Amino acid sequence: MARLGALLLAAALGALLSFALLAAAVASDYWYILEVADANERGGGAEQLSSHSGLWRTCEGQSSCVPLIDPFASEGLDASPSVQHLLSLHRAVMVVLPLSLVLIVCGWVCGLLSSLTQSVPLLLLTGCYFLLGGTLTLAGVSVYVSYSHLAFTETTRQYGAQRVQGVRISFGWSAALAWGSCTMEVLSGILLLTAAHTLSLSRRPGAPHSVVI
Template identity: 40%
Template sequence: MKLTLGALAVFVAVAGVVSFVFLVLAIGTDFWYIIDMSKWERNSSQLSSHSGLWRTCDGERYDPQCWPFVNPFGNANNFTESHRQLLGMHGTFVVLLPLSVIVMVIGGMVGFISILARAYLMLLLTGVILLFGALITLSGISVYVAYSAAAFKEALYISSRRTLEDINIHFGWSMALAWISFVAELLTGISFLLASRIVAAVRRQDQAI
């Protein structure tokens, strides 16, 4: 089956919308990191929590109370190297993921024009922009994973392993949305590169005729 520019246009439209919507939902929701303490005590649902990029919420199912993230380490004079690393990683992923949304919007506008105009260079540029945006998304997710691991390690250091051993800690569906967005954005960028090759091939055939 021959790949056509029309089929690629439909695919990039669908994949682009999915990538944009899922990443916006991921950034705006609070289920990146879930702490389930239901096994710790019978009435421990209030101790459970789920966190997003900007705030953390308690474990109440219907009316959770949420608080914005604040510096948990007190005065800057008391910072250890691990504290500085955690704060630096937090500042990194809260910048990278919204930046990816901006790159995605720019790529979408350029891509829409390039498909209508069937312009080789603009299609190629759109593919590069979206691949760069996918790289930013991947970097943001990776930094968040590293941040979560470092924060858990710091919690083990401050507390005791016995305190945390019965706590179920896992990533939530907000991170799953971010991963889906990354894959969709990656496929969209590759599709624009393929579209540029198709346009170039059609132009060569027209010139040969």
């Protein structure tokens, strides 16, 4: 059945694209962008005062990037409850998003097996698996967004609102790639569920027999 083959192929390509987008997002350093609007008044260029950060490191101006504080090595750190909460959110992000990469690979293998065997239950299971994986990726990105806003709020509380008046924050293309990965993962799950429904209909009594290569 041509439709079934197209659905399975689209699901496989969607899963590959989802993995590529998330891998690029996790490895890049443009999740969180901080721009200083009044850099000239502070005696420095905008490139020197602005910065961009990833999940693992931050880059300030044109200088080299430095690793972020390891949230796992800071579990016993004597810090305020707000800082401890930020570290726990950072730990969650650093676990959930790499785990999502592993789950996408496992899902792709399951999808390949279900396509070769043309098993309706396995297709249904793999489709639900991708939907849950997309939900996990969405949760990781959402936690990162919450973590970033709380980190800026904590910085404002510590240094005063006047010192951050000229600072503008935004999320960069790394975060956009992660959102795209989540979308493609969910789409792959929907395509697999549709393929399972199509295969189930083709096997009902009275349906025309066809062979998918």
